[in-house]
Amino acid sequence: MQNLWNEFEAAGFQGDLQQRVYTSRLLGRDKTLVMHGGGNTSVKITEQNILGEAEDLLYVKGSGWDLEFIEAAGFAPVRLAHLVKLAKLKELSDPEMVNELKTQMTNASAPTPSVEAILHAVLPFKYVDHTHSDAVIAVTNTASGEQRVREIYGDTVLIVPYVMPGFDLARMCADLVERYLTDKMIGMVLLNHGIFSFGATARESYERMIELVGHAEDYLRSHQAWDVVMPEPPGDVPVHMHDIVRLRDGLSKAAGAPLIVSTQRDTKSRAFARHPDVARLSQQGPATPDHVIRTKRVPMLGLDVAGYSSEYKKYFDVNDKLSRVKKTMLDAAPRVVLDPALGMLTVGRTAKDAAIVRDIYDHTIDVMLRAAALGGYRALPEKDIFDVEYWDLEQAKLRKSGKPPVYTGEIVMITGAASGIGRACVDSFLVRGAAVVGLDINNKVETLLDRPEYYGVTCDVTDESSLQRALEQAVLHFGGLDMLVLNAGVFPESCNIADLHYEDWWRVMNVNVDASLSLMRLGHPLLKLAQHGGRVVVIGSKNVSAPGPGAAAYSASKAALNQLARVAALEWGKDRIRINTLHPNAVFDTAIWTAEVLETRAQSYGLTVEQYKAKNVLKVEVTSHDVAELAAEMCGPLFAKTTGAQLPVDGGNERVI
Ligand code: ZN
Secondary structure, three states, rough: OOOOOOHHHHHHOOOHHHHHHHHHHHHOOOOOOOOOOOOEEEEEEEEEOOOEEEEEEEEEEEOOHHHOOOOHEEEEEEHHHHHHOHHHHOOOOOHHHHHHHOOOEEOOOOEEEHHHHHHHOOOOOOOOEEEOOOHHHHHEOOOHHHHHHHHOOOOOOOEEEOOOOHHHHHHHHHHHHHHHOOOOOEEEEEEEEEEEEEOHHHHHHHHHHHHHHHHHHHHHHHHHHHHOOOOOOOOOOOOOHHHHHHHHHHHHHHHHOEEEEEEEOOOOHHHHHOOOOHHHHHHOOOOOOHHHEEEEEEOOOOOOOOOOHHHHHHHHOHHHHHHHHHHHHHHHOOOOOOOEOEEEEEEEOOHHHHHHHHHHHHHHHHHHHHHHHOOOEOOHHHHHHHHHHOOOOHHHHHHHHHOOOOOOEEEEEHHHHHHHHHHHHHHHHHHHOOOEEEEEHHHHHHHHOOOOEEEEEEEEOOOHHHHHHHHHHHHHHHOOOOOOOOOOOOOOOOOOOHHHHHHHHHHHHHHHHHHHHHHHHHHHHOOOOOOOEEEEEEEEHHHOOOOOOOEHHHHHHHHHHHHHHHEEEEEEHHHHEEEEEEEEEOOOOOOOHHHHHHHHHHHHHOOOOOHHHOOOOOOOOOHHHHHHHHHHHOOOOHHOOOOOOOOEEEEOOOOOO
């Protein structure tokens, strides 16, 4: 455990609250202590209120802030005396507690205080740090966890039995602190939950955390439970894309909504999936309330998928609370699937959720294996997991999040995504909640965006094996394919038929028609399994109905593509796949239209660039964004009963109208 305190850095944080900010960030930097908004910290400060009266305040981490990047604004100031009094109540429901926390803040625009605020308040120390340290949890989540904690820490920490986070835990801690806290104590261990440290200064509290967690790590090391031995993962096992797609289909059906399934092929994940004890370890509950993840182990992917619904249905029957929360059916589907050949698959409503599950489970594996090496991993009892999942605060969070964006859990592939209309489509689909796979021959597509919902693949669409690989990559990343935007195309230089070479003709046909056919063929079995029905949008051209001289290859290729789409609409209707075409014209904010080209073209018509750009019936400029928005909408409910349609997006063209 490394102490990251740096005198020079710390000097840049002046004052009690700023010092709190600094050491909170230090904790946040270590993912074995906290991750994804886990853990919380506080400082008690006396301030003058508007009446000039002195008031003791608890500045506690607000929800929605990550310790690693927290700022002063991320701490909510709550009246300390009120919190201490609340801890004396016999009971307080979770919504009531949240109400008290919010109404006792002295800054209306501060974030909602952490649900562990009362716990922080009852600890009589200026600074309090709380983490869910992997090492501490590995020790406490064993059969004799409490005994081991005593062995490690002696009388330097207060030991708190497991109680679900919330008011009951705060009340119990208040009671234990009052009765058992001694001068020797520098922290508090919460079994199956985590650890607190406290001190008079930010540095003292932080360094005690490092010291306490360090002891747990040393203990694991000295008991040969630190470097856990894992079986060799299998070599290069071929991944069967369709097995993953079918698994996603089964999971999504169980959840009642489309899900993202992300396959982790790293050594550790694959080794764990082959661990001789994996069945027993993974089928137990989570390490802490923050690690609530259901696991499902399948011997080989593709089998027994339909079984998910009935197996997980039992969770619905065991508790009557559930009738209220049927909407959260997602929680009935497993979040982690372990397969000896593939490794670990993590499941989420969004790509971000699946990535969080991956991170959390990655740490859970360490905790489980170390605890197992110590003499047996013991998770939370099932009833407690259940309570955590459905407790009122979680429900409040769900209610607050409202209706998810239209394409949440769905995956779209967009060709020619590095620039122009394709690039704009990436944004339009992301805004609508989709996970986006961008394809382009330009490798810039790989670094277009750095976020879990986007995945870029360099791919020559005219090469069928590259397309196949890109689809496999997409499936490994997100689990399937629901929507396809066929946008990649070339627009060759003007050339009259008499001078047109076959090579040029075929090159245009190859990119604009053949490549689309390939991707449609390869994508069809995936699109067939889309929960909401597969959708394809073809980016056509005005030239289909109003060709221009000198554009024989381009116009013929787009016309051929247009017929291809129409036939697909006829053939794929029975598979619930809709395919519609957009015909843009004169979209100038694309790569081919440089300022120079625009200028020359405008001049040749005797127009200014502005006039040239808006040379249509409505006298409006058509942008990539306009086309992309329509493409995205065409996959949505508005077009749910439309297939084989062609829609112009060109500001109105006299020859088309
Ligand atoms: Zn906690």
